Structures are given as structure tokens and as C-alpha cells.
Amino acid sequence: MPLLHSPERARSRKKNLAHRIVDAVRREIVRQELLPGSKISEPMLAEAYGVSRAPVREALLQLEREGLVVFDAVGRTRIVEMTPEDFEDLFELRMTLEPAAVEHVTNRFDTSLRSRLEANIHAMAGAASLAEVSWLDVEFHTILMEASNRRRLIATWRAIHSQLLLWLSTMHQAHAESAKVRDITLAAHRRLARIMAGGDAKQARAEAVKHLSDWRPVIAGMAGARPRKGASR
Amino acid sequence: MPLLHSPERARSRKKNLAHRIVDAVRREIVRQELLPGSKISEPMLAEAYGVSRAPVREALLQLEREGLVVFDAVGRTRIVEMTPEDFEDLFELRMTLEPAAVEHVTNRFDTSLRSRLEANIHAMAGAASLAEVSWLDVEFHTILMEASNRRRLIATWRAIHSQLLLWLSTMHQAHAESAKVRDITLAAHRRLARIMAGGDAKQARAEAVKHLSDWRPVIAGMAGARPRKGASR
């Protein structure tokens, strides 16, 4: 998983305490080791990671930017609680961003991209857990978005893709139809990759829309999902 | 100008030094009082505003989020320099976001929205300077985006709309065809508002696309625009 989250973040990229903390906390949130709605304070994180509050503060700002934590009116931080409306909202934004990206990508499809997609597909074919499938699914779309070469499109994707990971994680806990999910996703990715390789941008866009639409019924069926009641520290 | 930039920003909304600094610096950048490419350091801002570096640091992070400053590899900050490719990139993102927003807005058009749009249009009709026209133009689109009620769409708009302001400002300095710009914009906004009031979402979307396309030739003609050479402090 070298692609996701590695490229330029805000401040000076590498050895920065804030980055390390962002990565660590993001992982905990996405894995739901930190529960949605739970409180998360600067002193708490500072101690947990053995640093001062300054880098923690910066990390929280970044996590807010990614939609993983929210600040209340008095500045306190909590892990975001995604409601069914959020899922829909997130999905709708994807529906506007990704088809556009796919169109661009199709026009600049090259062997480097092809092999990256194939590597992802291959990995997913061998994926054991649902978590792994989700990760690779998001990575597939990340590869596409980054390949679009549209800076602001990419930046926008970076601002939401962690939420997608969180959502998938949440969903799997609800109904884990494991194997089927992988095969459906895999087939869709293969189809999309093939069409993009073909070079027909309009057709590729249509396929992207279709692939995204696969989620419609899942999201609709999720209308009854209750936001888990917030656990605190 | 109560709408733009006022609603929830990251951390606790009101009395926060970082916010004040963000607002002040953003204005300076958009007005090009701070020149594109020029260096901007934390101690410098801290002294200018009579605060410590902590809130300044936070402010710079927010400005980076809005695309008004950029950090280099060693963490130094500069005012962003928008290239013609950036203009195009920005424009393309708008082309994917706004039509979607307009479609949503049309379906939830109400008198409150109508009056806000009319107020904006009225203000523009009486606008004297190009700067004022630009401001109101962006505000018009901000009203629309916010009215879409799509959280992530709105967040994305907030991440780019200051860049739009900066771009317009840059452009006006190049070719100032003052009066014509206002009348064209005004006419387009009136048309769009009328169609949205009519309630035909698809037609409204089409009109939004058309309105945005008005900029195509301008952007194309800007291909030769040279990025001004960076002045330092």
C-alpha cells in the first residue's frame, strides 16, 4: 500500500511528527479501533504518541480536512459519525468526480497505468479478508483519480477517500457478504480497466457511472442503519 | 458580504486569532497586495498581526487548504502562483461540481433562495468596479453551492472559491473590459435564476454548463499569460 496517503501532504512531507500521527490515527479510525462519536483530545493523543500538543494539533486539523474528525463549537474533537445521509452525500460527490476523472484517464492511458491497475486487480483476486478487499477497492479508485492528472480533482479525492474507507469498514460490520463483494468488485474493475484501455472516453465514463451505481441499492438499504451511539474515552 | 467565508470554518468558529489572520491574509492575497510567488513566513505574519506563531501556523494551514499558499519541500510558504494550467484545472473542477449543484438547487428552490439571488443580482447591477463585480459573481455561485445542501460539495467549493477570486483579480489586471463583463455576467445570472425558479432541473443544469462555458474562450486566450515573476518580501 505505497500509494495511498503517501504523496505530498500539507507541510514538508516526510519526517514530521504531525504526519506520523495523522497516519496512525487515521488507521485507527478507519479500522474502527477509535469508535465513531468518541472523544479525542489533544493531551490524550500527545501522551499516547509521546509528543507535545503542537504536532497533535496539526494532525487533528488534517484529519478534519479528511472528514475523519469533527470539531464542535467549543473546539473539542470527536471521531466523525457518518449517517446514512453522509453516505449518500459522499456517494453523490463520487458520482460527480469519478466519471470525469475516468474520462481524463482514458485519454492518457499508458502501460504504466495499466500495470498499476493490473497489480491492484491481481492483489484483489488473492485477497482474503473483506478489509483487504475494501482497501484495494479504494486504492483502485485512487490510482484512477491520481492518473487523471487534475490537481484539484485529486485534492478533492484525497479529502474524501478516507471517509470511503471508513464507510466500507462500517458497512462490512453490518452485513458481511464477504466473497460475493470481492467478485463483484473485481469484475467491475476488470471491465472498467479493459474499456479504458480501449480508449473510448465516453464509454469509459458510462462504465464508471455504472460501476458506481452498483452501490445505489446498498446505500438505499442502509437508510435504516442507526448511527452507533457514541462511546467516550 | 456576510455569506462568503463566514460559516463554519475548521476550529471553533468565532473569536479565534487564526481565523482573523486567515481572513486578513486571504483578502490581501486575493487583492494581490501580497504578490503571487512572494515568500510569507510565520515570524513575519506573527509580528504583522501582533500574535505568536501558533495561530499563524494554523492560519497558513487553512490558507493552504484554500489553495492560496503552497508549502515547499522544506516547509517554507509562498503565495500561490496560478498558471494557465491551474486556471484550466480550476475551471474543469467547476464544470463537474456546479452543474450538479444547480440540479440539486433547482429541486429545492424556495423564496428565501430566490430573494438572496435577487439581492445579489441587484447589487451587481449597481456595481461600479470590476473587483466588485467579481466578488458578487463568486458570491452568486457560493449562494448556489451552499443552497445545494450537499455537505461535501459545499466543502469542496470552499476549498476552491478563493482561488477563483484570485484568478478573476489576476485576469482583470490583464485585460480590463470592465462594463461588458458585468453585463454579460448579470444576464447569465438572471437567466440561470429564472430557469431554476422554473423548476426544470435538467434545463437548469444545461444552463449552468452554458454559463460556465462562457469562460472557455477567456481561458483559452489566457494560454499566453505569463506567471508574474515572484517578488519577495
Added chain:
DNA sequence: GGAACCTAAACTGTCGACAGTTTCCGCGGG
């Protein structure tokens, strides 16, 4: 005259501290 160099100034990343608020929790009153 120009290039490499060396030193001084400037800047970022991080830390610990403090004041003002908000939240928590147990205690007393109803």
C-alpha cells in the same frame, strides 16, 4: 570578474507553560 565558501540571520518543527473555559462528578436539597 566570477565561483566556491563561510558565517550570520532567518525560519521551521517541537516543546512546556499558563490562563480562561467547559466538562465531570459527587454532594446536598427537595
Added chain:
DNA sequence: CCCGCGGAAACTGTCGACAGTTTAGGTTCC
């Protein structure tokens, strides 16, 4: 047994300081 109250604990926003690194300028050496 529930509610409101008060003090203690916890937290955020901000500040000043320091170390390590980068930049800038002047200088020396070809």
C-alpha cells in the same frame, strides 16, 4: 430517587523558547 450546585479535573487557545536546518550575503580565492 431526581435535580441542581460547586469544586476539581480536563481541555483548548495562545505564548515564548530552543535546536537544527536552510537561506542570504559578504568574502576570499582563482
